[in-house]
Amino acid sequence: MSFFDLPPIIERMLLVSDKISDLNFSVGQPPQVEINGKLTPVQPLGLQKLSPYQTEIIAMSLMDGNPEAAERLANTGTADLSYSLPSRTRFRVNIFQQRGTYSIVMRVIPTEVPTIKSLGLPPQLAEISDLRNGIVLLTGPTGSGKSSTLAAIIDLINEQKHYHVITIEDPIEFLHTHKNSTINQREVGSDTRDFPSALRAALRQAPKVILIGEMRDFETTEIALEAAETGHLVLSTLHTIDASKTIDRIIGLYPKNEEQVIRTRLSQTFRYIVSQRLIPRADGKGRVAAVEILKSSPRTREYIEVGESEGKSLLDAMRDGKLDGMQDFDTVIKDLIQRKVVTMEDGLAFATNQNNLLLSLKGLSSTEDFIRAEAMPPPPVTGAKPKYGSMLDMIE
DSSP states (O other), X not given: OOGGGHHHHHHHHHTTOTTEEEEEEXXXXXXXXXXXXXXXXXXXXXXXXXXXXXXXXXXXXHHTTOHHHHHHHHHHSEEEEEEEETTTEEEEEEEEEETTEEEEEEEEEOSSOOOTTTTTOOGGGGGGGGOOSEEEEEEOSTTSSHHHHHHHHHHHHHHHOOOEEEEEESSOOSOOOOSSSEEEXXXXXXXXXXXXXXXXXXXXXXXXXXXXXXXXXXXXXXXXXXXXXXXXXXXXXXXXXSHHHHHHHHHHTSOXXXXXXXXXXXXXXXXXXXXXXXXXXXXXXXXXXEEEEEEXXXXXXXXXXXXXXXXXXXXXXXXXXXXXXXXXXXXXXXXXXXXXXXXXXXXXXXXXXXXXXXXXXXXXXOHHHHHHHHHSOOOOOTTOOOTTOOHHXXXX
């Protein structure tokens, strides 16, 4: 296999389905594609189980002409980069070492920038485009659609506002064209050294909106908060499973003696925390996004500032904040189950509180559904493996 053999192999893999989210190259396995959350082996151009030499050649092919990525891989054992098939498909690539060999995961990036409607997201998320300042966080496990949702919000700003927008990504995923706004996209590794230095520079580049691919560390988080406090709208992502865990993660980055200060700052600067989980559709045609929305209100700001307590949790505030556009996971999943968009088994596997959701479904479903629910085995206990995995399995 030479460097020039990789594009036809990728092309063949992409022909398997139009719902492929990832390509996976691992030693001892044939090349695999992920379709609706499930890995499927393929044999493009007769490739069988991959050898260490073959995955190394694939890695070198992907990094050809990108010495920065090769250096990161050599120094840290992992490298993020973007890769594209000319006029066809773009990928977000992660190459990493495992047990002395290389593995590669290539996330397919759609060529068209998605919209809130095309992603099936709650329409109230369009209100984010009207915000003048503050911080908006998209959270969820890897592969839950955070980047697509952010791209849809940026696209809406691009169409509706005359703003300067700067994105800092690792790597750049969706390519935005200038519409009414001017969008400059910077890639960590090729356009800038790291997130903190790019963020500091962005504050001197007069943007109205700053998108940060991920708030990975204390320094990035601190500069993002400062930007939100000084009149910028900051959009970013975190690998957390819900709103409460997101608040805990950010507060946990700061020294214990600064907890009250950061709680106050966060309560004043946050505008939305949007969490996502992708659940397989009952008809087998892809996955549907279950979206939890926490919005800034006097009540939610108070709970973040003083901390949660019995009867004063962010979950309570979301359940009571339906008129303000808030919603919690289990209420959304319950609705998806009742409308038969997802199966009860899958819905329970992705629920925050399986037992409470099951009780709620029994209490409010028809007699026929109640009998069916009674006949169902109990929800998986902690440590059991539901058909599609529990939320704990999905957390990085």
